[in-house]
Amino acid sequence: MNLKAPFLFLTLLLPTSAIPTTYSAADYTSWDSSDTIGSSKLGKINVPLDDGSSIDISRLDLVGSPRERGYAAGALLADDVIEFIDVKLNQYFSDELLNLDISTLPEKLQDILEPIIEKGAEVAPEVFWAAMSFVWEKEKSFVPDAILEEMNGMGEGICAGLTSRSGDECSAVEMSLKIKHINMLPELIRMACTAFGAWGTATPDGNLIQLRALDFGGGPFANYTVLSVHRPPPPSQAFASLSFPGFVGVVTGVSQKGIGVSEKVWMTYDKRSIQPGSYDGLADVLVIRNILENASTKEEAEEYLSNVDRTWSIWLGIGDYASQKFDLVGYKQDSSTVYTDSTINVETGQDYIQDVCYVDKHPQPSHATDLPELLKSYHGNITFTAVQDIVQKHQTGDLHWASYDFEARTMLVAIGRIDGEGKYGEDGVVWQANNRPAVMFYLDDLWNGV
Numbered sequence: 001m002n003l004k005a006p007f008l009f010l011t012l013l014l015p016t017s018a019i020p021t022t023y024s025a026a027d028y029t030s031w032d033s034s035d036t037i038g039s040s041k042l043g044k045i046n047v048p049l050d051d052g053s054s055i056d057i058s059r060l061d062l063v064g065s066p067r068e069r070g071y072a073a074g075a076l077l078a079d080d081v082i083e084f085i086d087v088k089l090n091q092y093f094s095d096e097l098l099n100l101d102i103s104t105l106p107e108k109l110q111d112i113l114e115p116i117i118e119k120g121a122e123v124a125p126e127v128f129w130a131a132m133s134f135v136w137e138k139e140k141s142f143v144p145d146a147i148l149e150e151m152n153g154m155g156e157g158i159c160a161g162l163t164s165r166s167g168d169e170c171s172a173v174e175m176s177l178k179i180k181h182i183n184m185l186p187e188l189i190r191m192a193c194t195a196f197g198a199w200g201t202a203t204p205d206g207n208l209i210q211l212r213a214l215d216f217g218g219g220p221f222a223n224y225t226v227l228s229v230h231r232p233p234p235p236s237q238a239f240a241s242l243s244f245p246g247f248v249g250v251v252t253g254v255s256q257k258g259i260g261v262s263e264k265v266w267m268t269y270d271k272r273s274i275q276p277g278s279y280d281g282l283a284d285v286l287v288i289r290n291i292l293e294n295a296s297t298k299e300e301a302e303e304y305l306s307n308v309d310r311t312w313s314i315w316l317g318i319g320d321y322a323s324q325k326f327d328l329v330g331y332k333q334d335s336s337t338v339y340t341d342s343t344i345n346v347e348t349g350q351d352y353i354q355d356v357c358y359v360d361k362h363p364q365p366s367h368a369t370d371l372p373e374l375l376k377s378y379h380g381n382i383t384f385t386a387v388q389d390i391v392q393k394h395q396t397g398d399l400h401w402a403s404y405d406f407e408a409r410t411m412l413v414a415i416g417r418i419d420g421e422g423k424y425g426e427d428g429v430v431w432q433a434n435n436r437p438a439v440m441f442y443l444d445d446l447w448n449g450v
Ligand SMILES: *[C@@H]1O[C@H](CO)[C@@H](O)[C@H](O)[C@H]1NC(C)=O
Pocket: 144, 145, 146, 147, 286, 289, 290, 291, 293, 294
């Protein structure tokens, strides 16, 4: 929850540190033959590191209809889903209650939450669950059937897969409802983040490099990172989502047709507030998911964004194979506007950089200059290595960041390391994803279930 983040400009204070190591995911991925449901399977990525820690990512390969994929995702990770949403997230909700600013929520929801909040910190989880339930009831009629099917399948799968409870102690209907509610969490919290795309004269071979850095703050999330690859039957397309157990919406992902999506909350600098929105539409994370699942070009995605029932304002960065270019879409309830490298500065107030479309981690228009300076210093030479240096120096991407190379068909991912309290190391910075080693994926491996 970054509403409380101080907007400091740290350019001069940054230590010069080495660029973190990159490991090839293929060398560290293992599949256990017992972890299969139908054609779907669960694998583990485990990269042991010199500092005694490791990079751990659960790898879900989900094949089949929406219901089958939901069921498999629930069953294969059942214990993780319960531990994450019932134990760790409830703890997180207790820690975050003080940061929950209910004055920005609809009045009806404030009326529901106020009496609960008065009961004190021990009912914090109840506050969050009541809010998520409220959002779900408002938004559920906008959710496509295929997603509902997937969520229902997931509830059934979780009950079937739990090792700690017997099947009759777990109601699939209740579990599905819980999954629906938890998927509304991103509608309640605002993520900062940085996004850019660089192509043409900005990259060595002219092809597109895209970054999505997620600045979320602490919490248990990093320890429950799941890379889910959905492989629906044709003509639908495969896509990968860097996510968490039980999450169906997408915050970070890329599709087989070559669409990469980046998002960040749209806060304005002057009022330090978010743009107006409401809960009468499709959740942002499901909008992003629809793009990955259904759009083949950024123009198709942009067309969809202008027609969908929008809720809360975000910046969406969209790149694709077809154009090898990247746009930023200012997405808010009353409009959806496409910006390119030559028009984005209307909103960001930052320098024009040829063939680079970017938005830094601050509220816009941004008063910082470090990101454009870094991008200019790498202009012509923006590669994964440059991306690693840039995220580190701009200090963006605490929970995770992902970068896509649209020519090499690779994805570079780094995950934050957290302590028992969900903090990124003693100073809250050293273990942020932007300071951590990265893992590289060949996207064709993901589309082939390898
Ligand atoms: C993608 O399109 C299909 C077919 O129109 C639809 O059933 C599905 O719900 C869409 N996916 C999402 C996530 O909206």
